[in-house]
Amino acid sequence: MTVEEIRSQFPALAQQVYGKPLVYLDNAATAQRPLAVLEKERTLASTVNANIHRAVHKLAADATEEYERTREIVADFLNAESPKEIVFTSGTTMSINLVASCFGEAFIGEGDEIIVSVAEHHSNIVPWQLLCQRKKAELKVLEIDEFGGLQVETLQKLISQRTKIIAISHISNVLGLVNPVQEIIRIAHHNGIPVLVDGAQGSIHAKVDVQELDCDFYAFSGHKVYGATGTGVLYGKKKWLEAMPPYMGGGEMIETVRFSGTTFAPVPGKFEAGTQNFNAVPTLQEALRLARQFQEDPEVAQREWAITHYLLEALTADPRIHLFGVPRGTQVKVPLFSFTVEGAHHEDLALILDKMGIAARSGQMCAEPLMDRFGVTGMLRISFAPYNTMEEAEYFVKSLNKAIAMLI
């Protein structure tokens, strides 16, 4: 697909801001949505709008079919063994909270340990902190080196008899480096410890195969892969999902309810209490189809590589700029760049770039421990999607230089 063909599918990209063409470089926060997804949501809301899994009438049956077909498509997208291993949530945050809460309830007690990395998003830190507070367990932290690479060689030492789960991001939302999750999972499993992979960024850029990874849980958000907001996925190995207690109580997650006691629906229904987001979830059918198409298209890969290469050059050649997350050796970097500029505050830069039409992110990026690790109060981040062009990357570099000149 040419980039023009891709762009024509995303109506939001055609707009102007402050009289300038929009250059959307905040894709790591949320991606724009293609026509197929927008159309799907509208069609669902205006035709098969009925609550799923309940009534026998035609609309309810059709809506349920749309919802359950999506489960199959998601299972296929992740190469899960069975659709029963796919739980729909509101997003990555809820997926991780669900595991922290339910896995924690079943398997974590006083004095047990959980390992996360210092480069995690708050959503993969705070749920575990809350669990540790509840259970009097301890949170241990895997460190990174100065380039942003995980110190996997220290993992074995961090692991103890009491380690019960390791939670790690596939790709950091700040550093943009693909973490050696396969290696981490191998070490963890060698010690009999399950691993949760936060795939909020990882699900976007490369094909995910949960069987090949052999991860125990994989979490991602629909809106970052071109789907509707409020959709999310938790993949969990069946043996874990079955061993975990339910998350919320309510309708549809039950088998029988008596005041003497209640039995629960088989997985994944046990974890989907209450009315589900049935107008939004089926947009994942279209979103994941497109995401997969992007992931398999050599033209897209070529452009992505060229943009990454160009920006790596541009941002490391300028001595005023400090780039965080520099790939070394065979490490893969996705087109996501966080950096600081000496003498120019990240928020000032973002404000000026905004007026030039560029949507960039500034601040802590929901990763305060990582900001502390590097001794900064915040960074500027740009993140690219397959609809971004090389011209936009060049315009960004030019605009950044202009903004720096204004400030210094």
Added chain:
Amino acid sequence: MSLEEKKQAVIEEFSMYDEWLDKYEYLIELGKALEAYPEEQKTEEKLIKGCQSLRADSDAIITKGIISLLISVYSGRTPAEIAADDFGFIDQIGLKENLSPTRANGLVSMIDTIKWVANDTAAKEKMADQVGHDDVVIPGSTGNLSENVLTAEDVAALQPLYADVILALKQVYDPEIPVNIYDLGLIYELNIDKDRKVSIVMTFTAPNCPMADEVMHEVEDSVKRVPGVTGCSIELTFEPVWDRSMLSEEARVDLGLDYEEDDYGKLS
């Protein structure tokens, strides 16, 4: 120039710039000039200190530009004049709506602090007039009067520390109620003196609380761990006796109390 005239002058100045980047250029210039402001003068300028004590955005030059703008408008005005002002001119020059939402919030909190300092100073001046002293002692402080006098600058500079101490207090929970002691309303007084010593007057929900000692220790530990705090003393009181009306809004929601009370309200 009166406050109104000065505000009009700023509004006119801003209307000259069509392009947003030009407005930013102007603010950056103001921000840089503020950076170069001599230390000695800063202490004389109440508003600068008040503004600069806001930590979050103080490194950002455009924020400094806005601070500088506010100073040029409000410095030299009486606290009563500032306290009565609605700060609406910021909207008129388009700053509030055109800055990013997070930044706009920073701007709002900056204005709140200026108003807070102004209100506080105005109130103290009023008290001083009534008592007949120049300096006014913060209520609750003891010991040598002159040493404990806080100026408006001190109060503003201590603001971030107050926020941190409150956060620390919110980490301490009543052992029997799933609400932190701050939102429960157990803290009657919180004062931080010039030496950054914290003094707290607190109570318990019941006079014979068996966990009182343990909770007080926890409060002390939690407060002492706050960076910048040099000490913490706690005084226990049961005057007035704690009741439900002292719960914060948050705590009421957590405990589901509003519903109950509404229900009673309807019945009676």
